[in-house]
Amino acid sequence: MLARRRAATPRADRAPSSRRPSAGLLALTGLLAACSGAGGARRPSGAAAQAQAARSDALYRAALLYQGCDGGEATACFTLGSMYLRGQAVLKDTARAASLLRLACDRGHAQACGALGRLHATGDGVPLDAGRADLLLQMACDGGYAQACRTPGSPDATTGAP
Numbered sequence: 125m126l127a128r129r130r131a132a133t134p135r136a137d138r139a140p141s142s143r144r145p146s147a148g149l150l151a152l153t154g155l156l157a158a159c160s161g162a163g164g165a166r167r168p169s170g171a172a173a174q175a176q177a178a179r180s181d182a183l184y185r186a187a188l189l190y191q192g193c194d195g196g197e198a199t200a201c202f203t204l205g206s207m208y209l210r211g212q213a214v215l216k217d218t219a220r221a222a223s224l225l226r227l228a229c230d231r232g233h234a235q236a237c238g239a240l241g242r243l244h245a246t247g248d249g250v251p252l253d254a255g256r257a258d259l260l261l262q263m264a265c266d267g268g269y270a271q272a273c274r275t276p277g278s279p280d281a282t283t284g285a286p
Contacts, residue, residue, distance in 0.1 A: 182213030193224065198231035205236065218249025229260065234267025241272065 186207060192200025205224030208217045222243050228236030241260030244253045264272035 179213075186213050193227065196231065198228045198233040198236065201225070201228035201231065202233045202236040202239075205239070209239070218243065222249045229263070232267065234264045234269035234272070237261070237267060238264035238269045238272035 186204065189200045189204040189207070193204055201224045205221045205228060206212075207214055208221035208224060210216065222240060225236045225240040225243070229240050237260045240250075241257045241264060243250050244260060245257035246252070261272045261274070265274075
């Protein structure tokens with residue numbers, strides 16, 4: 125049975141896809157290729173090989189999280205934002221972390237709302253805004269993230285101070 129080949133040009137009845145990978149995903153994909161030893165370079169052995177494998181695994185995980193976040197997964201956005209906050213597998217970038225946390229919070233991730241509220245309370249990577257911080261922390265509490273909840277006389281959820 126002969127397989128029918130697809131035409132090289134898009135069909136008129138199909139709209140071309142406007143979905144393109146994010147710049148972050150493309151950068152991580154390039155780094156992943158570099159770490160995987162593509163290009164025929166001699167592979168290290170022992171501890172160096174284990175370190176390279178760990179870096180490669182972390183970059184692969186970050187690339188998958190970018191795909192998930194681009195696909196609308198709030199947990200993927202939150203996890204990637206947390207990685208940017210800590211500088212885990214990616215360079216520490218609180219502004220990018222805040223952007224990813226905002227996406228996750230907008231998609232209903234309570235813990236992301238709490239983390240973003242703490243950033244607004246301290247002004248780390250975002251403008252210092254106590255009102256916005258309180259609103260985000262209340263959203264997190266209402267969403268079930270208990271660490272963002274405050275009761276009278278208890279420590280402040282943003283700093284731990286009374």
